[in-house]
Amino acid sequence: MNQDIFGASSMGYALIESQRLERWQSFLKDGIGLHLQHADRNCLAFRMDSHQRRIIVKRGPAEDFAAVGWQLRDQATLNIALQRLHARGITIQESTVAQAAERGVARFWRVIGPKRLAIELFVEPLTSDEPLEMLSQGFITGEAGMGHLAITSRRGKDMRRFWQEIFDARHSDSIVERLAGVTLDIEFFRVNPRHHSIAIAQVRGLPIDPIRTKAQHMNLLTTSVTELTAAFLRCRRLGFEMAHEIGEHPNDREQSFYVLSPSGFEIELGWNALEVEEASWQASTYQGISLWGHKPEKLGAWNQLTTNLGNFGRGLRSLLKPEYSPLQERHSK
Numbered sequence: 367m368n369q370d371i372f373g374a375s376s377m378g379y380a381l382i383e384s385q386r387l388e389r390w391q392s393f394l395k396d397g398i399g400l401h402l403q404h405a406d407r408n409c410l411a412f413r414m415d416s417h418q419r420r421i422i423v424k425r426g427p428a429e430d431f432a433a434v435g436w437q438l439r440d441q442a443t444l445n446i447a448l449q450r451l452h453a454r455g456i457t458i459q460e461s462t463v464a465q466a467a468e469r470g471v472a473r474f475w476r477v478i479g480p481k482r483l484a485i486e487l488f489v490e491p492l493t494s495d496e497p498l499e500m501l502s503q504g505f506i507t508g509e510a511g512m513g514h515l516a517i518t519s520r521r522g523k524d525m526r527r528f529w530q531e532i533f534d535a536r537h538s539d540s541i542v543e544r545l546a547g548v549t550l551d552i553e554f555f556r557v558n559p560r561h562h563s564i565a566i567a568q569v570r571g572l573p574i575d576p577i578r579t580k581a582q583h584m585n586l587l588t589t590s591v592t593e594l595t596a597a598f599l600r601c602r603r604l605g606f607e608m609a610h611e612i613g614e615h616p617n618d619r620e621q622s623f624y625v626l627s628p629s630g631f632e633i634e635l636g637w638n639a640l641e642v643e644e645a646s647w648q649a650s651t652y653q654g655i656s657l658w659g660h661k662p663e664k665l666g667a668w669n670q671l672t673t674n675l676g677n678f679g680r681g682l683r684s685l686l687k688p689e690y691s692p693l694q695e696r697h698s699k
């Protein structure tokens with residue numbers, strides 16, 4: 367099938383597995399400023415718009431993303447994506463009633479994507495008319511969906527192919543970041559007008575992935591610089607460490623901060639992220655991830671390295687275990 371589904375998908379939800387539910391509740395409700403939609407001993411769910419559930423934190427040992435929901439515009443678009451996955455021999459699992467309810471969607475189709483990140487395709491979110499009760503004035507979602515996801519990889523090319531072949535992702539631009547003797551190549555991909563929904567970072571010349579978790583950070587977008595600074599101050603007051611204080615990226619001109627979540631990966635809260643004009647857009651390469659700011663709260667080269675790149679010991683151990691790619695699976699059979 368040759369139809370282009372660019373523009374017809376977006377990040378819909380994130381399912382996180384953690385033992386630190388109390389801390390997650392404080393972080394997302396009182397820090398970032400989301401609406402707490404549901405809380406029991408084993409599960410928290412948060413709203414930021416009409417969707418009943420945008421972020422779900424479920425009790426479990428992983429301290430990592432358990433799944434990312436990817437919303438398709440309609441059934442026809444979903445069918446194209448499923449057909450492409452099927453044609454590549456990628457196993458597709460349909461949701462149970464309980465799993466769909468947990469994510470706040472009517473149903474979903476789950477695949478294990480690159481780096482074993484579960485990607486759950488869905489069309490119909492469950493929505494709520496109840497007014498939002500949250501500390502933030504609002505978050506940007508709509509057609510471009512919820513923020514973006516940044517993933518470190520040792521197999522950037524295969525990861526990139528997955529998003530391009532299944533969702534018709536387009537390359538927006540690249541950033542080269544030099545850090546404590548290491549060069550990181552970061553590639554930005556859009557699946558809709560937002561400058562990027564997926565960023566893929568790879569250490570140049572070394573087959574290591576220094577990040578423990580399936581994504582290095584998840585980004586959420588708020589509506590103004592006032593909301594951004596208010597959330598920054600709330601998170602800090604609650605004792606959440608800033609991996610990078612407020613700064614600005616050179617490519618999408620987003621101003622943002624990065625805060626360490628209770629599970630150890632970072633949440634980036636930003637505003638003012640660029641939307642791409644397809645007719646005139648030209649991909650370029652930038653030197654350095656920040657125009658200004660984004661300084662680590664705890665200074666020092668070692669801390670900079672650990673908050674940016676995670677634990678290098680883990681990175682070295684990653685040499686021993688091949689990184690999973692669903693595309694590679696097919697070719698090796």
Ligand SMILES: [Fe+2]
Nearest residue numbers: 514516585634
């Ligand atoms: Fe980001």
